[in-house]
Amino acid sequence: MRDCIFCNLDDSRIKFESEFFLSIDDLYPVTKGHTLIISKRHAESFFDLSQQEKHDLIIFLDFHKNQLIENDNSISGFNIGVNDGKDAGQTIMHFHMHLIPRRKGDSEDPTGGVRGVIPEKQKY
DSSP states (O other), X not given: OTTOTTTTOOGGGEEEEXXXXXXXXXXXXXXXXXXXXXXXXXXXXXXXXXXXXXHHHHHHHHHHHHHHHHHOTTEEEEEEEOOOSGGGTOOSSSOEXXXXXXXXXXXXXXXXXXXXXXXXXXXX
């Protein structure tokens, strides 16, 4: 699509590629190493991906997790997230997954993890 920023990425931003995905550093990282995994094909939603793309996504995700841990032994966990749809916080309507490395002490109390998208629901 002509006006989609992920369809028009500058090649210099691309870290790695697979058959169906590419990865870049997030321009507004939550933590050091925050990576975006983006579909090469313009698909707005995770649910628009083919089974072959979903299979490749898991392999690509594992690859990145291993790369990050290999290069930074302070990583002790990950948040993996997809904002799917405007009401879920998606601002770029092109499928992308966030891989966010976590480290001991980077949050006072990480309990609830991704439940924090609705702050009053995070602690249970």
